[in-house]
Amino acid sequence: MPKIVDPEARRRAVAEAVFRVSARDGLEHASLRSIAREAGLAIGSVRHYFRDHAELMIFAMDELARRVGERIRMHAERLLSPDPGIDRRAAAQELLEEFLPLDAARHEQATLVLAFTTAARTRPELRSRVAEWDENSRAVITRVLREAHRMGSLPNDTDIPLESLRLTALIDGLTLQAVLRPDHMSPATMRRVLRRHLDTLKNA
The missing domain is CATH 1.10.10.60 (Homeodomain-like)
Structure with missing residues (x-):
């Protein structure tokens, strides 16, 4: 059979x-x-x-995005839950940490994202997927900051679009350093830098 x-x-x-x-x-x-x-x-x-190599690469990129998205959605549901007992500051940091290579699985995914992103510079068929990754990541980060602003955790005059850009750049920079120099950028250091940045937003 x-x-x-x-x-x-x-x-x-x-x-x-x-x-x-x-x-x-x-x-x-x-x-x-x-x-x-x-x-x-x-x-x-x-x-x-x-059909060809390009179709396979695009499918692999979509599969990678799906896996990362599933983890982020789990944290987003907790952050946006109406449960008053949730520590929303901790929930927000945990969500943002999903973008960082803090363990072996996330480090491999970050390495792959960087590889696909670099390849897209000379491979036009990959560019739309990389742009979609960037837009989706920025949208999640913006949503986190808007929720923090709504809950009164950020000053009233916080420039959400600007702070979203700044936080995205921070996460991208930490990720790049961790992929290229893992001995220099440890998970503990990344968590500490992210926490310090969130503290500066709260106290601005």
């Missing part, structure tokens, strides 16, 4: 192979052939699920 294959599960398995090859060897080495080998498939099987 022929083996029944779930097409979506197989596509995600191939995306996993993209992640492993890219994290280990760099995105420039994530060819269809190397990805097929990593996934334990014939290259023809990969082509059965993806």
Whole structure:
């Protein structure tokens, strides 16, 4: 009896192979052939699920965004819950920390995001996805600051768009340093810098 294959599960398995090859060897080495080998498939099987390399890369980017989004949504639901017993300052920091490479899984994801972002400079088919990542991240950060402002945790005259840009730049900078120099930018340091920045917003 022929083996029944779930097409979506197989596509995600191939995306996993993209992640492993890219994290280990760099995105420039994530060819269809190397990805097929990593996934334990014939290259023809990969082509059965993806028309070409560009379609596979776009799917992998969407899968990466989906995983990060699931974690962020969990924290957002807690932050926006009407439960009066929730420590919203702590909830906001925990949500923002999801953007930082604070453990092995998030470090690998940050490495992949940086790789795709860099590749998009010379690969037009990736640019719209990178722009969407940036817009979605900024929207989440803006939502966090607006909620803090609504709850009275920020001064009345806080410039939310400007502070969103500033906080986004801080998170991007910490992430870049942690990916390029993990021995220099530890999780504890990133948490401390983020906490200090949030304190300056509150006391402005």
